[in-house]
Amino acid sequence: MSSSTSELRDQPECWTKGEYVVSTDVSRIPIKTLNTWYAGEEFYWAKPMPESALRETLQNSLCFGLYHDPDQTLSQSVKTPENDALADSTIEFVGFARCVTDYTTFLFLTDVFVLTSLQGRGLGTWLVSCVQEVIETMPYLRRSLLLTRDWKRSVPFYEKVMDMELMVCNPPVDGKDAVGFAIMQRKSWGAPGVGEKP
């Protein structure tokens, strides 16, 4: 990693491991494929969205695409036109992670996914390690955060790979002060199960 975090928007970074590449080049991400992933059961926290909205979301995020790239095309920095993501048919989009960040003080990790057929081979660990490598270059970062419902697998996974810790949410009892942070949310229209905006 040579560039500073905000520079990743204009100067994408690549990591290579055998036939796989992680790239922060947002223009590589095949939007239609990502939307089909959002529709899948494993993406229980998301639902598909209009392509224009998804494109804007990606452009406003720090995205990590994971690709099977046997010819190492991506790591040679061969640029394709915007949204002509995988013009080279030998490159397959196989995983994703997205950071919602101001590139300085805060980073929220979401949409972590590896294609089901490739899970369990270390790719998810590597993908998230690349995210963590970027996080560790951010000197003014106050907090990186994520939400998960998968206590059994994901909580130990993020503890191990990103050194994340659980936030303690103990509400006040018997008039005593509360302990730790309150993590708060209000689910809205983009979340599964909430319904469509009237």
Ligand SMILES: CC(C)(COP(=O)(O)OP(=O)(O)OC[C@H]1O[C@@H](n2cnc3c(N)ncnc32)[C@H](O)[C@@H]1OP(=O)(O)O)[C@@H](O)C(=O)NCCC(=O)NCCS
């Ligand atoms: C989470 C995920 C990205 C891990 O990718 P992967 O390529 O299978 O990861 P690895 O092979 O590097 O390692 C697997 C580790 O991830 C853990 N893990 C975390 N969440 C998991 C999940 N939802 N499904 C399977 N394994 C998961 C496994 O327990 C395993 O831990 P171990 O190495 O101690 O055995 C992948 O399983 C996935 O896409 N799951 C569906 C989407 C999801 O749940 N994303 C995370 C939301 S917080």
